[in-house]
Amino acid sequence: MSWMTSLRDRWQRRNDRRGPTQRGRARFDLRGRLMLVTGALGVCALALVARAVDVQLVRSAFYQQQGDERFLRDVEIPTSRGMITDRNGEPLAVSTPVESIWANPQEVLKSPRRLPGLAAALGIDADQLTRKLTQRSDKEFVYLKRRMNPAEARRILALNIPGVFSQREYRRYYPQGEAIAHVLGFTNIDDSGQEGLELAFDEWLRGTAGMKRVIRDRRGRTVEEVDLVRAAEPGKNLTLTIDRRIQFLAYRELKRALLESGATSGSAVVIDVATGEVLAMANLPSFNPNAVSLGNRDAHRNRAVTDLIEPGSTMKPLTVAAALEAGVITPKTMFNTNPGWMPNGRYRTTDTHNYGVLDTTGVITKSSNVGAAKIVHMLPNAGFYDFLSRFGYGRSTGSGFPGENPGLLPKPARWSGTSKQTMSYGYGLSATPLQIAHAYATLGNGGRAIVPTFVKGEVGEPVQVLDERIAREVVRMMQTVTEPGGTATQAAILGYHVAGKTGTARKASNGGYSRRYFAFFAGLVPVDNPRFSMAVVIDDPDPARGYYGGVVSAPVFKNVMEGALRLMDVPPDDIDTWLAAQATADAKRNRQAGIVPAPVPVALKPAAALPVAPMPAALVEAIDALPAAGGAR
Amino acid sequence: MSLRLIIAVLILANLISAIGVVHARYSHRQRFVELSRHEKARDELNIEFSRLQLEQATWAESNRIDQIARGRLGMKTPEPADIVVVRP
Numbered sequence: 224m225s226w227m228t229s230l231r232d233r234w235q236r237r238n239d240r241r242g243p244t245q246r247g248r249a250r251f252d253l254r255g256r257l258m259l260v261t262g263a264l265g266v267c268a269l270a271l272v273a274r275a276v277d278v279q280l281v282r283s284a285f286y287q288q289q290g291d292e293r294f295l296r297d298v299e300i301p302t303s304r305g306m307i308t309d310r311n312g313e314p315l316a317v318s319t320p321v322e323s324i325w326a327n328p329q330e331v332l333k334s335p336r337r338l339p340g341l342a343a344a345l346g347i348d349a350d351q352l353t354r355k356l357t358q359r360s361d362k363e364f365v366y367l368k369r370r371m372n373p374a375e376a377r378r379i380l381a382l383n384i385p386g387v388f389s390q391r392e393y394r395r396y397y398p399q400g401e402a403i404a405h406v407l408g409f410t411n412i413d414d415s416g417q418e419g420l421e422l423a424f425d426e427w428l429r430g431t432a433g434m435k436r437v438i439r440d441r442r443g444r445t446v447e448e449v450d451l452v453r454a455a456e457p458g459k460n461l462t463l464t465i466d467r468r469i470q471f472l473a474y475r476e477l478k479r480a481l482l483e484s485g486a487t488s489g490s491a492v493v494i495d496v497a498t499g500e501v502l503a504m505a506n507l508p509s510f511n512p513n514a515v516s517l518g519n520r521d522a523h524r525n526r527a528v529t530d531l532i533e534p535g536s537t538m539k540p541l542t543v544a545a546a547l548e549a550g551v552i553t554p555k556t557m558f559n560t561n562p563g564w565m566p567n568g569r570y571r572t573t574d575t576h577n578y579g580v581l582d583t584t585g586v587i588t589k590s591s592n593v594g595a596a597k598i599v600h601m602l603p604n605a606g607f608y609d610f611l612s613r614f615g616y617g618r619s620t621g622s623g624f625p626g627e628n629p630g631l632l633p634k635p636a637r638w639s640g641t642s643k644q645t646m647s648y649g650y651g652l653s654a655t656p657l658q659i660a661h662a663y664a665t666l667g668n669g670g671r672a673i674v675p676t677f678v679k680g681e682v683g684e685p686v687q688v689l690d691e692r693i694a695r696e697v698v699r700m701m702q703t704v705t706e707p708g709g710t711a712t713q714a715a716i717l718g719y720h721v722a723g724k725t726g727t728a729r730k731a732s733n734g735g736y737s738r739r740y741f742a743f744f745a746g747l748v749p750v751d752n753p754r755f756s757m758a759v760v761i762d763d764p765d766p767a768r769g770y771y772g773g774v775v776s777a778p779v780f781k782n783v784m785e786g787a788l789r790l791m792d793v794p795p796d797d798i799d800t801w802l803a804a805q806a807t808a809d810a811k812r813n814r815q816a817g818i819v820p821a822p823v824p825v826a827l828k829p830a831a832a833l834p835v836a837p838m839p840a841a842l843v844e845a846i847d848a849l850p851a852a853g854g855a856r
Numbered sequence: 857m858s859l860r861l862i863i864a865v866l867i868l869a870n871l872i873s874a875i876g877v878v879h880a881r882y883s884h885r886q887r888f889v890e891l892s893r894h895e896k897a898r899d900e901l902n903i904e905f906s907r908l909q910l911e912q913a914t915w916a917e918s919n920r921i922d923q924i925a926r927g928r929l930g931m932k933t934p935e936p937a938d939i940v941v942v943r944p
Contacts, residue, residue: 306906317910320903398913435892448892449885457902471918718941801941808937 294440297452300433303393304414305458307407307421307428309467310500310679316407316421318393318414318458322376323369328356330386337384341367344379369412370394395421399467401509402474405525406465406501406677408625409512418523420463420677422625430458462679464500469493472786474505476779477759481507484742484775485765490527491779492660493787494756496747498682499664499673501622502755502787504528504657528627531653532760535728536590536772537745538649541662542599543583544689544697545610551601554583554696560593568641572596572648588703590710590725592648599647604635607643613688614662614672616654621674621683630654649728660758663745666701667722667753670694698722702750705777711744714777716785717804718795720750723780725772730763739763744776748784751796755787 278286307316324345331338335353342349345368352367359365369392371379376389395410397403408419416425433455438447473491481489493503510522524530546552563577578589586594599607612618617632631653633642645651654662657675665672670689676682701722705715710725723746729736742761747753759776769775787793795801925931 303902303906306909313916314909314913317906317913319907319910396910398910398917400917400919402918447885448888450888451891467918471922475919475922795941798941798943802943805937805939805941812937 294438295449296437296439297434298437298445300435300455301391301393302430302432302455302457304395304410304430305428305460307461307463309463309465309470310502311466312462313467315397315399315403315463315465315467317396317398319396320373320391321370321394322373322389323392324367324371324376324379324387324389326356326365326367326388327363327386328359328365329363331384332356332360334385337382340382341379341384341387344382397512399471400513401511402471402505403465403467404509404512405506405523405527406463406470406504407512408525409515418625419525420461420624423623424461424678428458428461431456463677464495464498464502464679465504465677466502466787466790468790469783469787470503470505473503473779473783474507474509476782477505477507477761480759480761480775480779484761484768484770486742486761486775487763488526489759489761490530490656491759491783492527492656492757493783494660494664494675496664496667496753496756499661499675500679500682501657501675501677503783525624525626527656527760528622528624530655531628531630532656532741532762533650533652533728533731534654534659535649535726535741535743536592536595537659537663537724537726537743537758538647538652539587539590539595540666540697540701540724541611541614542595542607542647543587543700544666544693545607546598546602547583547693547696548610548689549602549606552583552598554700556583557581558583558586558591558594558597560586560591560597563593565593565596567596567644568639570641572644584700584703587697587700587724588709590704595647596644599643604638604643607646608632608635611646611652614665615658616652616662620655620657620661622657622676624657624677627657628655630658649726656758656760659743659745659760660756663747663758664753664756665689666694666698667747667756668694698747698750698753701747705746709773710771711746711773711777711780713773714744714746714781716748716781716788718797718801719748719784719788719793720797721781721784722747722750722753723777725777727770727772738766740766740770742770742772742775744772744780746780746784748788749793749796754791754793755784757784 303318303320306314306318308314331341338353338356339349342352345352347368356365367387379387380389393414395414397407397409406419408421408423409417410421411417415429416422421428431453434452435448436450436452437445438449440446473493477489477491480486489507491503491505492501494500495502504525504527506524506526508519508522510519511517515523543552547554557580559580560574560578561580564571564573566572572592574589574591574593576589578585578591578594581589581591581594583598585591586598611632617630619627619629633652635643642651661672661675664675665688668685669691670687670693671685671691672688673685674683699722701724702720703709704711704723704725705721706712711723714721714723723744726741726743726745728741728743730739730741731737732739740763742764743759745756745758747756757780759779761775761779764770764775788795
């Protein structure tokens with residue numbers, strides 16, 4: 224109660240003191256004072272309102288933005304690049320996520336004690352890491368390590384070092400490795416296409432990164448995802464016309480041929496005749512697209528579309544077709560190639576042997592340069608040029624492959640005196656292996672040219688460039704090349720008629736031609752209704768081990784086509800020889816097993832008496848082998 | 857009287873719509889979080905799928921199959937003599 228008493232006392236004292244003041248009360252104008260205070264308060268309130276208006280209405284955008292910038296962030300949503308598959312949906316190029324570790328140097332440098340641990344986890348030197356971060360201490364972003372295994376990245380993040388973050392990126396993998404490296408090309412570290420189809424279809428394959436708005440705290444961690452600014456659009460998949468299996472076959476056989484012949488490089492192209500689809504395109508030397516930086520840059524070139532070569536004798540069927548179309552020769556026309564050479568200005572056009580008198584088919588079968596030269600002289604310059612141009616020589620095939628070379632076909636006005644004659648057998652003009660395969664596909668497709676394509680479903684419109692009858696005629700002439708007496712019996716495939724043409728071109732060097740060669744083989748199979756067109760070019764085979772197209776390149780054609788025909792279920796068009804070969808083999812087996820204990824000559828007879836219409840090489844070999852087998856017994 | 861009623865109704869409507877806005881924003885965030893979660897799940901599945909495809913393609917690499925077929929399994933391409941041709 225004491226505090227109450229004291230309070231009362233104080234109150235009384237104050238009332239006592241009030242006495243004198245009450246006397247001067249009239250001197251103060253209470254109303255005026257109130258007005259003053261109210262006015263002052265009113266001005267204050269007005270100032271506050273004005274400020275509020277300024278902040279909330281006039282400059283609200285600025286302040287809103289400033290505020291947002293402190294916690295709202297637009298974050299990119301990375302997206303994957305589309306997959307590239309072969310015609311059967313087998314993946315050829317796949318993007319899988321990897322993590323890139325990045326740091327905010329300003330944050331990380333605040334805890335220097337954690338740096339050695341971080342460096343150890345990253346597998347780099349601690350001093351180096353410190354230096355790197357110090358140099359960029361005014362920045363807020365620095366990559367520490369890019370494209371890591373996600374598990375490894377999680378381990379680093381688990382260290383929980385402030386200012387260290389991970390970012391998802393995508394890395395491209397090519398499971399087929401070097402076999403198809405040139406066609407696909409590759410991407411750089413930022414996942415954009417650098418070469419090949421990765422470059423040509425970059426727009427299509429590349430996804431559009433999305434954008435989302437998130438709230439982040441002071442340390443850069445995402446607190447909440449607020450809004451989706453733009454949805455991420457993953458890249459679209461691309462289905463190629465390439466068949467992985469044929470591609471691998473082509474690559475393997477090309478590699479084997481290169482090893483056997485000691486050649487430096489080679490290309491093989493397989494085209495589906497009816498659609499112009501490229502089924503395989505292999506090149507050597509190749510590179511590993513999963514580790515591009517390690518390889519030799521020279522190996523990155525897709526030689527089948529970028530390298531120009533003089534097509535040599537593979538031109539002869541076209542020369543013949545041009546002459547047949549012009550009506551200046553018939554299949555029965557005879558050419559006297561005696562004495563195995565003819566003059567061409569200061570030079571000579573020579574054959575490997577003197578073939579004497581040949582008919583049109585014979586010129587192709589024996590690959591007579593003189594014969595081709597005689598044929599071309601019956602043609603007008605412009606006509607010959609137009610014909611080759613129609614078959615795609617001297618202009619890009621339109622496949623859309625980056626860096627495709629249009630080849631070289633000089634216009635008649637620029638021909639020198641010897642050009643026409645040399646062009647008839649493939650010198651003085653240049654083409655890419657793809658162009659050669661395309662020209663042959665046109666022949667095989669009844670004279671209808673279709674733009675070669677790498678993308679499934681993108682089949683071009685056929686353009687009739689040669690009468691169908693003549694095209695069939697020429698293909699039948701080319702069939703003799705792989706039959707006994709032709710230059711490429713090694714290209715014969717049991718059960719199928721093969722039309723083809725060998726070529727052995729000297730490599731141009733220093734304004735002349737060297738003793739180094741290109742070995743070609745280009746062909747169509749099966750003859751009755753051609754399905755595949757294939758061109759094989761092998762560059763610089765060791766002349767000591769054989770350099771003729773029929774020896775070096777034809778076996779590649781045969782092995783790849785044999786596999787492709789089986790893989791694509793192409794019915795045989797020459798079942799008779801196959802049956803005959805089988806009968807021979809059966810007879811041989813039976814004899815070896817002792818089922819037919821007859822003397823050797825008797826056992827041989829039925830085999831020799833088989834219907835031997837056009838006898839492929841394999842059959843000839845089988846029959847040749849018989850007496851030896853019998854004798855050994 | 858009628859003016860008061862109108863104002864009262866308007867105020868009420870304003871209040872309701874204000875609460876509606878708040879609710880809409882709230883549910884938008886909830887939905888967005890949910891969407892993000894589903895998208896993440898989808899992406900993870902896609903990634904898993906592509907990883908598996910890559911793995912499959914790596915195992916099925918032609919060269920590897922070729923070597924295993926020839927080396928370990930002793931397979932070979934049938935010789936012409938092993939093929940029986942049947943006239944269709």
